[in-house]
Amino acid sequence: MRWQRVRVLYLLPLMSYTFFPIWTGIFKPLPPFIFSHLKFRNTYRVWCSGDCKNINQPENMEQVVADGAEVMVGDPELLQTKISNIRLDGPAMLQVIADFDATLTKYWVEGQRGHSSHGLLQQGNPEYDAKRQKLYEYYHPLEIDPTIPIDEKAKLMEEWWEKTHGLLIEGGLTYGAIKSSVANSRIAFRDGVIELFELLEKSNVPVLIFSAGLADIIEEVLRQKLHRSFKNVKIVSNRMVFDQNGNLVSFKGKTIHVLNKNEHAIDMAAPVHDQLGDVNGLVDDASVKLRTNVLLLGDHIGDLGMSDGLNYKTRISVGFLNDNVEISRDSYRKSFDVVYTNDASMRGVVKLASQLCSM
Numbered sequence: 001m002r003w004q005r006v007r008v009l010y011l012l013p014l015m016s017y018t019f020f021p022i023w024t025g026i027f028k029p030l031p032p033f034i035f036s037h038l039k040f041r042n043t044y045r046v047w048c049s050g051d052c053k054n055i056n057q058p059e060n061m062e063q064v065v066a067d068g069a070e071v072m073v074g075d076p077e078l079l080q081t082k083i084s085n086i087r088l089d090g091p092a093m094l095q096v097i098a099d100f101d102a103t104l105t106k107y108w109v110e111g112q113r114g115h116s117s118h119g120l121l122q123q124g125n126p127e128y129d130a131k132r133q134k135l136y137e138y139y140h141p142l143e144i145d146p147t148i149p150i151d152e153k154a155k156l157m158e159e160w161w162e163k164t165h166g167l168l169i170e171g172g173l174t175y176g177a178i179k180s181s182v183a184n185s186r187i188a189f190r191d192g193v194i195e196l197f198e199l200l201e202k203s204n205v206p207v208l209i210f211s212a213g214l215a216d217i218i219e220e221v222l223r224q225k226l227h228r229s230f231k232n233v234k235i236v237s238n239r240m241v242f243d244q245n246g247n248l249v250s251f252k253g254k255t256i257h258v259l260n261k262n263e264h265a266i267d268m269a270a271p272v273h274d275q276l277g278d279v280n281g282l283v284d285d286a287s288v289k290l291r292t293n294v295l296l297l298g299d300h301i302g303d304l305g306m307s308d309g310l311n312y313k314t315r316i317s318v319g320f321l322n323d324n325v326e327i328s329r330d331s332y333r334k335s336f337d338v339v340y341t342n343d344a345s346m347r348g349v350v351k352l353a354s355q356l357c358s359m
């Protein structure tokens with residue numbers, strides 16, 4: 001009986017507010033404390049910036065991350081929650097982890113498949129270029145073979161990478177060959193990458209580019225194709241050692257291949273743009289590990305492993321589905337929070353990042 005009286009007492013002011021507009025014809029908003037006791041199942045607040053307007057339903061989350069691109073959001077409600085959580089913690093807790101090839105770079109360039117950072121390399125020695133190509137033809141089918149257990153595959157990948165690195169040394173790769181390979185390559189960044197890096201730099205958010213390729217090539221691509229450097233960008237990849245004549249003599253540290261490129265590998269990465277004299281003060285290894293919210297960008301489901309080694313709190317994953325779209329659509333939608341198809345630009349990610357960084 002007592003409980004019923006309490007319920008009636010609670011409902012009376014609510015009913016008066018509900019029927020007030022009908023009685024008087026005048027709208028009177030509910031006091032804010034009422035909202036704290038009610039759960040609105042179909043209305044979600046979305047953090048918007050710029051041209052993002054009137055987004056009240058989770059079904060419309062796709063608009064939040066779209067920018068003229070075809071985009072899929074598997075679980076709009078979950079994405080909304082993640083955006084709100086990251087935003088509440090602020091940019092000081094955020095880091096961006098990005099794959100390089102076909103994620104930051106375009107899949108198609110001038111109507112042809114764009115080069116990868118590994119694939120663009122012409123070491124100026126046709127015999128060795130052919131030897132590396134032979135290795136690719138042998139190991140690449142093993143890389144994409146879903147029947148090979150992951151441990152076995154990791155060993156094969158390590159074998160492939162080490163043989164390739166050995167050929168690069170043996171074949172006499174020079175830093176000059178890297179420069180000219182990049183200049184002659186078919187590689188281009190997605191539109192919006194500069195805006196994304198600028199936005200994150202302004203918000204002091206580090207960007208870790210994880211790649212199983214070669215850090216020295218990626219840095220050269222950044223120099224030649226973006227024509228500028230960013231103090232918040234760090235490459236976590238295989239790094240070469242050149243002698244004073246610019247000849248490759250060895251590789252630094254542990255080999256990073258497709259199956260171990262993750263935050264465990266961060267400790268061996270050296271600063272980017274050191275040759276440009278840019279101070280890479282923002283990306284400090286220890287402080288990066290304390291940033292427990294992640295925006296992860298990749299183009300393979302395996303790229304989700306890039307955040308392994310980081311005890312993250314909230315992660316928003318963005319996938320670029322470049323090939324076999326119809327076959328892979330469902331698995332990508334289940335694996336990534338946001339999926340872009342049709343070789344989309346980075347502008348949707350800029351929009352998402354601007355929400356995550358806005359106070």
Ligand SMILES: [Mg+2]
Nearest residue numbers: 099101102299
């Ligand atoms: Mg990739």
